[in-house]
């Protein structure tokens with residue numbers, strides 16, 4: 447029995463699922479997690495909140511996750527109100543809700559490739575067509591060119607990844623403004639890595655007033671060191687948020703998830719304390735890779751894409767043998783590595799140097 451024998455949807459035949467390898471290696475730097483564990487005192491407080499929620503698990507949770515929306519609005523600032531906030535099990539589900547409401551069969555979603563691989567998968571999953579635009583030679587996006595591409599493609603949904611995964615490329619507000627003006631559909635700015643951006647980087651939250659088709663999505667999976675809890679969120683016009691209620695499953699955020707996320711947000715300063723340290727390791731990776739003769743790209747995130755790798759898959763395999771997991775994202779001559787703790791980063795850099803010297 448294979449997939450071919452099943453009455454699978456025609457548009458899913460031949461598709462590959464999301465498949466970052468999950469291997470139990472000591473140095474896992476392949477999916478851009480925050481590799482620092484949650485501080486024990488914070489973990490205790492989260493556990494206490496979850497324990498309280500457990501005694502009420504006989505009832506469905508607050509379908510409107512009101513307290514969590516208030517906490518996210520507080521955290522985001524920039525005048526964002528709870529009515530403008532939506533959340534789900536990871537920002538992947540948040541993005542799926544947007545696509546379910548605003549894309550779907552017969553419609554299109556657009557992004558500037560290479561970009562986050564889940565955009566095309568989620569798009570096809572809701573029966574829409576994925577349209578890939580192009581970037582400049584260093585994966586940057588020029589605002590006039592971007593606006594032209596979007597005008598030409600005329601998509602129902604545009605994804606802008608800021609900074610971009612897998613390249614790390616920062617994105618200016620000017621590009622977002624021009625793309626918004628050039629489009630008639632929903633424009634999603636995915637700020638999954640925003641907390642790692644430089645201090646001068648401006649969030650697209652500042653563009654929300656007056657732009658009712660704009661969505662800014664965030665996640666607790668990266669800077670917040672909360673990937674295992676599965677919590678993502680967005681800010682947008684209250685009417686747009688209302689549209690998402692048409693497609694979400696009832697009670698999609700469990701009482702346990704809500705309790706854990708609310709408790710974590712109470713400690714956002716402590717949860718985010720490792721961000722500066724991670725940014726420091728990112729800069730160290732870039733400098734060391736350059737000294738080793740590789741070609742790292744500027745990054746506003748917690749990972750570095752680097753070129754100059756003659757045989758990416760072979761290099762990936764030899765790092766794997768040394769207990770280091772990085773990401774072969776399928777760009778010829780390139781690999782991507784997440785910035786870990788100082789020790790993890792050292793292990794990666796030493797392993798790579800020893801492979802190069804062999």
Ligand SMILES: *Cc1c(COP(=O)(O)O)cnc(C)c1O
Pocket residue numbers: 478535536537538539562607611636638664665666667668673676677678
């Ligand atoms: C990691 C990542 C996410 C986060 O996904 P979650 O479902 O929130 O874990 C979203 N967007 C991009 C670009 C990412 O790299």
